[in-house]
Amino acid sequence: MIEHGTPPQRGNNLDPWYHHYAQRTSGLAASEVRALFAVASRPEVVSLAGGMPFVSALPQDLVVGAMDRVMREQGAVALQYGSGQGVPALREQILDVMALEGISGSADDVVITTGSQHALELFSKLFIDPGDVVLAEGPSYVTAMVIFKSYQAEVDHVPMDAHGLVPEALREHIARLKAAGRRVKFLYTVPTFHNPAGVTSTWERRLEILEIARENDILVLEDNPYGLLYFDEKPPAAMRSVEKDGVVYLGTFSKTLAPGFRVGWALAPHAIREKLILANEAAILSPSSFSQLVISEYLQDADWRAQIDTFRGVYRERKEAMISALNEHLPELSWTDPAGGFYVWVTLPPHLDSKAMLPRAVTELVAYTPGTAFYADGSGAQNIRLSFCYPTPENIRVGVRRLANVIGGEQDLLDTFAGTGPLDASQRRSRTSANPPTDLR
Numbered sequence: 001m002i003e004h005g006t007p008p009q010r011g012n013n014l015d016p017w018y019h020h021y022a023q024r025t026s027g028l029a030a031s032e033v034r035a036l037f038a039v040a041s042r043p044e045v046v047s048l049a050g051g052m053p054f055v056s057a058l059p060q061d062l063v064v065g066a067m068d069r070v071m072r073e074q075g076a077v078a079l080q081y082g083s084g085q086g087v088p089a090l091r092e093q094i095l096d097v098m099a100l101e102g103i104s105g106s107a108d109d110v111v112i113t114t115g116s117q118h119a120l121e122l123f124s125k126l127f128i129d130p131g132d133v134v135l136a137e138g139p140s141y142v143t144a145m146v147i148f149k150s151y152q153a154e155v156d157h158v159p160m161d162a163h164g165l166v167p168e169a170l171r172e173h174i175a176r177l178k179a180a181g182r183r184v185k186f187l188y189t190v191p192t193f194h195n196p197a198g199v200t201s202t203w204e205r206r207l208e209i210l211e212i213a214r215e216n217d218i219l220v221l222e223d224n225p226y227g228l229l230y231f232d233e234k235p236p237a238a239m240r241s242v243e244k245d246g247v248v249y250l251g252t253f254s255k256t257l258a259p260g261f262r263v264g265w266a267l268a269p270h271a272i273r274e275k276l277i278l279a280n281e282a283a284i285l286s287p288s289s290f291s292q293l294v295i296s297e298y299l300q301d302a303d304w305r306a307q308i309d310t311f312r313g314v315y316r317e318r319k320e321a322m323i324s325a326l327n328e329h330l331p332e333l334s335w336t337d338p339a340g341g342f343y344v345w346v347t348l349p350p351h352l353d354s355k356a357m358l359p360r361a362v363t364e365l366v367a368y369t370p371g372t373a374f375y376a377d378g379s380g381a382q383n384i385r386l387s388f389c390y391p392t393p394e395n396i397r398v399g400v401r402r403l404a405n406v407i408g409g410e411q412d413l414l415d416t417f418a419g420t421g422p423l424d425a426s427q428r429r430s431r432t433s434a435n436p437p438t439d440l441r
Helices: 023-027 032-040 060-078 088-099 115-127 142-150 167-179 203-215 270-284 289-301 304-329 354-363 393-417
Strands: 110-113 133-138 154-161 184-189 219-223 247-252 264-267 343-347 383-387
Touching: 060 289, 088 110, 088 247, 088 264, 088 289, 110 115, 110 270, 115 142, 115 219, 115 247, 115 264, 115 270, 133 142, 133 167, 142 154, 154 167, 167 184, 167 203, 184 203, 203 219, 304 343, 304 393, 354 393
Parallel strands: 133 154, 133 184, 184 219, 219 247
Antiparallel strands: 110 264, 247 264, 343 383
């Protein structure tokens, strides 16, 4: 017998199961960075958008040799299920990698994940309840925000400047949130060669931020994909180097080896580590034994430190090409000049909208990532992220020249129809490391 009452909710024309999804799926949204990949992969488009490492700088024989040795000597293990925590030998070797950034620890507190992105997912699953607040730099890494919002957290952006996250602003945001009765779960930060801003937090600021976190009982999630990819001077040591109990550290081989292996890790206090292992097993049973063993073999037999030096040289050359092209073609704009990593953060003239301008850029055969992708609240329209890691120096110069044509065309339209007028002399500033930006918004 069919009972009368409220009829069952049905979907819509696009998705018949729309009303069956869990509420948290409302936080899932397509990344503007990922959405660009289909367009940016066209050969005629110069992509300054995606942060894809230049894996061609990795000698193929190093990887092929490691794979061959693994299959000949450990094939049965490599093709089998493994531990939810990861291969012990690789966890020991990761300690050597982290030691380059001042971190000491125990292999028992390292958890291998399917890329550091997976570690972000597991950490969020463990800590975020609906309605919680996550503090993050403004701007912040786009996919981290997607994950946080998918667990129904609110991302509260703390301002940055040329020296990283501003401690005074962090204090103010925490005080305001506490006064409003909000629960801050953790601070997410990329302090070294920040994505997307390219800036690096000073050592003094790192210590002050850690002190603020301790005072307010806030856990720090330190994400560090780029720390070893400095160009000249080493950056300050990782925050985890001086704070073991209040920092969970995320690392990855995606930038210093190759992203296709999908191997990252988390270094966490003991109790958190235990829960990360359980969450890892629940999600994927175990990370890839094959990938872990290949990387372990590579770290054992190859001169991996020299290979990182090679990557540094490749990215330094590309960064210099981008800064030179910006000075030549867009001297009226301002931008950051990173000391490592993959990204330059550009500020457009007033009234221009980076997201609205993107279709015109693609038509002009250049792609970038609009600044709005890096703010949970839709800010950042006056900014763009340019990535110099993948294109050749010549293609970078071509791409920046095309971008200048796009910006010039947009500015001409505004001058003609909106009456904004040309940029005056006070707005024409060239941005270098000697003259760093004071405001990243």
